[in-house]
Amino acid sequence: MKLFTIARRNIRRNARRTALTTTAIAVGVVALLLFGQFVITTVLGFQTNTVRRTGHLSVFHAGYFDFGAGNPGAYSIADYQSVMRLIQDDSVLGALADVITPTVTLYGIAANAQIDATKTFVGSGVVPADRARMGRWNEYHLEPAHPDSGLSDGDISRGVVGVGLARVLGLCHDLAVPRCPAPPVTTATGADAPAAVTNVSELSRRETGTPAPGGARLDLLAATAGGAPNVVNFVVTRADPQGVKELDDAYLAMHFALAQELLYGRGAHEAVAIVLQLHRTEDLARAKARLTGLLAAHHLDLEVRDFGELVPFYGQVIGLFGAIFSFVATIMAIIVLFSVINTMSMSVMERTNEIGTVRALGLRRRDVRRQFLLEGALLGVIGATAGIVLAVLCSILVNRAGLHWMPPGQSAPVPLRLSAAGIVPLIGGVWTGLVIMSTLAALLPASRAARMPVVDSLRHV
Amino acid sequence: MTDRSPAPNAPAVRLHQVSKTYDLGTVGVAAVHDVTLDIPSRRFSVIVGPSGSGKTTLLNLIGCIDTPTAGTIEIDGRSVAALTDDALSDFRAHHIGFVFQTFNLIPVLTAYENVEYPLLRLGLTPARRQELTLGMLDAVGLLDRADRRPNQLSGGQKQRIAIARALVKSPAIVLADEPTANLDSHTGAAIIALMQRMQAMSRTTFIISTHDGQLMSHAEETYHIRDGALES
Numbered sequence: 059m060k061l062f063t064i065a066r067r068n069i070r071r072n073a074r075r076t077a078l079t080t081t082a083i084a085v086g087v088v089a090l091l092l093f094g095q096f097v098i099t100t101v102l103g104f105q106t107n108t109v110r111r112t113g114h115l116s117v118f119h120a121g122y123f124d125f126g127a128g129n130p131g132a133y134s135i136a137d138y139q140s141v142m143r144l145i146q147d148d149s150v151l152g153a154l155a156d157v158i159t160p161t162v163t164l165y166g167i168a169a170n171a172q173i174d175a176t177k178t179f180v181g182s183g184v185v186p187a188d189r190a191r192m193g194r195w196n197e198y199h200l201e202p203a204h205p206d207s208g209l210s211d212g213d214i215s216r217g218v219v220g221v222g223l224a225r226v227l228g229l230c231h232d233l234a235v236p237r238c239p240a241p242p243v244t245t246a247t248g249a250d251a252p253a254a255v256t257n258v259s260e261l262s263r264r265e266t267g268t269p270a271p272g273g274a275r276l277d278l279l280a281a282t283a284g285g286a287p288n289v290v291n292f293v294v295t296r297a298d299p300q301g302v303k304e305l306d307d308a309y310l311a312m313h314f315a316l317a318q319e320l321l322y323g324r325g326a327h328e329a330v331a332i333v334l335q336l337h338r339t340e341d342l343a344r345a346k347a348r349l350t351g352l353l354a355a356h357h358l359d360l361e362v363r364d365f366g367e368l369v370p371f372y373g374q375v376i377g378l379f380g381a382i383f384s385f386v387a388t389i390m391a392i393i394v395l396f397s398v399i400n401t402m403s404m405s406v407m408e409r410t411n412e413i414g415t416v417r418a419l420g421l422r423r424r425d426v427r428r429q430f431l432l433e434g435a436l437l438g439v440i441g442a443t444a445g446i447v448l449a450v451l452c453s454i455l456v457n458r459a460g461l462h463w464m465p466p467g468q469s470a471p472v473p474l475r476l477s478a479a480g481i482v483p484l485i486g487g488v489w490t491g492l493v494i495m496s497t498l499a500a501l502l503p504a505s506r507a508a509r510m511p512v513v514d515s516l517r518h519v
Numbered sequence: 520m521t522d523r524s525p526a527p528n529a530p531a532v533r534l535h536q537v538s539k540t541y542d543l544g545t546v547g548v549a550a551v552h553d554v555t556l557d558i559p560s561r562r563f564s565v566i567v568g569p570s571g572s573g574k575t576t577l578l579n580l581i582g583c584i585d586t587p588t589a590g591t592i593e594i595d596g597r598s599v600a601a602l603t604d605d606a607l608s609d610f611r612a613h614h615i616g617f618v619f620q621t622f623n624l625i626p627v628l629t630a631y632e633n634v635e636y637p638l639l640r641l642g643l644t645p646a647r648r649q650e651l652t653l654g655m656l657d658a659v660g661l662l663d664r665a666d667r668r669p670n671q672l673s674g675g676q677k678q679r680i681a682i683a684r685a686l687v688k689s690p691a692i693v694l695a696d697e698p699t700a701n702l703d704s705h706t707g708a709a710i711i712a713l714m715q716r717m718q719a720m721s722r723t724t725f726i727i728s729t730h731d732g733q734l735m736s737h738a739e740e741t742y743h744i745r746d747g748a749l750e751s
Contacts, residue, residue, distance in 0.1 A: 060628070064625065414584075417584070420640050423608075
């Protein structure tokens with residue numbers, strides 16, 4: 059029925075109106091694609107940082123997730139090496155996992171004897187080589203690999219603290235931390251003086267008997283799994299900002315062996331968790347199911363948690379951006395809807411006589427409806443395609459503009475880049491969505507055109 | 520395309536006590552009232568009457584683009600009263616050709632495409648469509664204007680294209696509503712001559728509404744209508 063030819067020529071015939079409508083659609087596409095790219099880049103960047111820090115999956119002793127924070131020693135994995143071997147030897151998990159590493163999480167008090175300062179800490183004991191490898195995870199090619207973790211496989215006493223912890227413990231000068239003021243001098247004496255810290259320091263020196271290598275020194279005090287106090291020397295090589303103040307004020311990363319020594323003392327050295335970092339995040343559900351099944355099959359009283367459960371903020375960020383994107387998409391869809399409805403309504407009004415003519419020539423109502431729907435769809439196709447081209451150009455401009463911003467969970471501004479990762483599904487979704495919206499917008503005028511009595515249409519001047 | 524094997528002497532159009540009343544709120548206006556009429560096939564028939572007499576309404580009823588409020592209509596031996604809207608569309612597509620006062624060509628299609636347009640619903644091969652379209656353009660003397668759009672044609676040329684479009688599918692009936700009203704007398708005369716020639720050539724039933732005296736003088740059958748009723 060030459061529907062396409064007529065649609066195409068009518069769109070070209072009303073060039074100005076077509077230009078206005080397709081521009082509205084194109085602007086919608088540009089807005090959605092740029093914002094969508096920004097959301098994807100932000101979420102993937104956040105995911106990259108989270109996965110580098112926590113891995114994709116963590117295996118804990120059953121109950122650790124709910125109760126272990128109060129007593130990590132009581133919820134440890136005793137024979138963690140066997141569990142790691144079990145995971146590594148599994149044909150599926152062995153292939154999916156890039157890093158399988160044990161960790162110890164513990165809580166204690168850090169003391170700087172030189173200025174009599176103390177602060178509670180949340181310690182993370184990791185295998186430096188494994189941690190360095192995890193820091194290079196970059197599935198989406200977004201973030202530069204994390205710099206040196208500050209830990210050393212050869213020297214278990216060295217580690218890293220959060221900038222907030224360094225500030226409280228007066229390490230800023232020694233660690234050359236920028237924008238980090240020294241603590242005010244206190245004159246507390248007698249009952250208020252931190253006498254226990256001195257004792258801790260002395261206890262540490264007595265127990266280890268070896269001086270720590272160069273760097274800012276701390277004494278770390280924690281209760282062992284058996285409940286006895288334990289102290290180790292710790293050399294702070296660097297202070298890294300953690301992005302969240304609560305974490306920044308308490309974070310302390312140390313060698314896995316040192317953490318074991320602090321948490322388990324002279325008892326059996328265990329691990330609090332086994333962390334798996336996968337090659338690809340899309341394998342997460344599969345790996346989690348496989349790992350859960352594997353542990354259950356071997357009757358191990360262990361539980362598996364993914365990084366979304368360990369870092370609820372990750373889910374919140376995705377939810378927030380998703381909601382904003384949906385809001386923007388809704389606004390754009392409404393603009394497109396009304397723009398196309400207006401254009402198609404004018405077209406129907408102008409072509410009322412033509413509608414009567416083609417109906418008299420034998421076209422059915424549904425042919426008329428199809429004609430106008432096709433024109434609406436064609437407007438959507440032209441506008442959405444033009445929008446994609448514009449969005450790509452804008453994206454290149456933004457990436458070359460040298461803009462910076464502070465993403466959620468980051469401690470320092472990063473270059474604002476609109477990544478190409480995940481762009482194809484986004485383009486496909488936005489293009490299809492707006493073309494469908496444009497077609498649906500034409501439905502009302504098209505149905506009105508189809509319902510017109512032939513005689514009335516022919517009478518229309 | 521219409522199967523040309525009507526019963527001998529069967530009328531092309533048979534109206535029996537046909538009325539059409541338009542409901543204007545509280546008032547009903549009878550545009551056509553109790554018309555009973557047989558229009559013979561393969562003739563050049565003219566419906567004559569002053570403006571507002573019901574000529575166009577009668578033509579619309581015969582053309583199945585309007586439905587009567589009372590009475591029955593048979594076109595080419597088939598009652599159209601019970602046909603659904605889709606069936607009426609199909610019926611028009613196959614059996615009825617229209618020529619309008621204002622030409623009503625589709626502005627975005629060329630002359631060739633306008634003439635070809637009715638054939639697209641008939642399931643013909645592209646080659647057959649081309650053959651029929653070119654033949655009809657040749658018959659109306661506009662083969663050299665085949666690629667022109669309607670806005671590039673004169674009024675007379677547009678009406679020639681409209682006649683070609685009406686006849687290209689060889690319908691049982693061609694209905695022309697005041698086909699010369701928008702043309703000057705010279706062009707109008709040419710169009711009348713063309714319609715007569717085409718009618719004689721195709722042996723199609725032509726039913727024309729008009730108050731053009733020039734056109735009336737060429738009629739084989741003339742029906743007078745006044746105030747919605749036929750005059751004897």
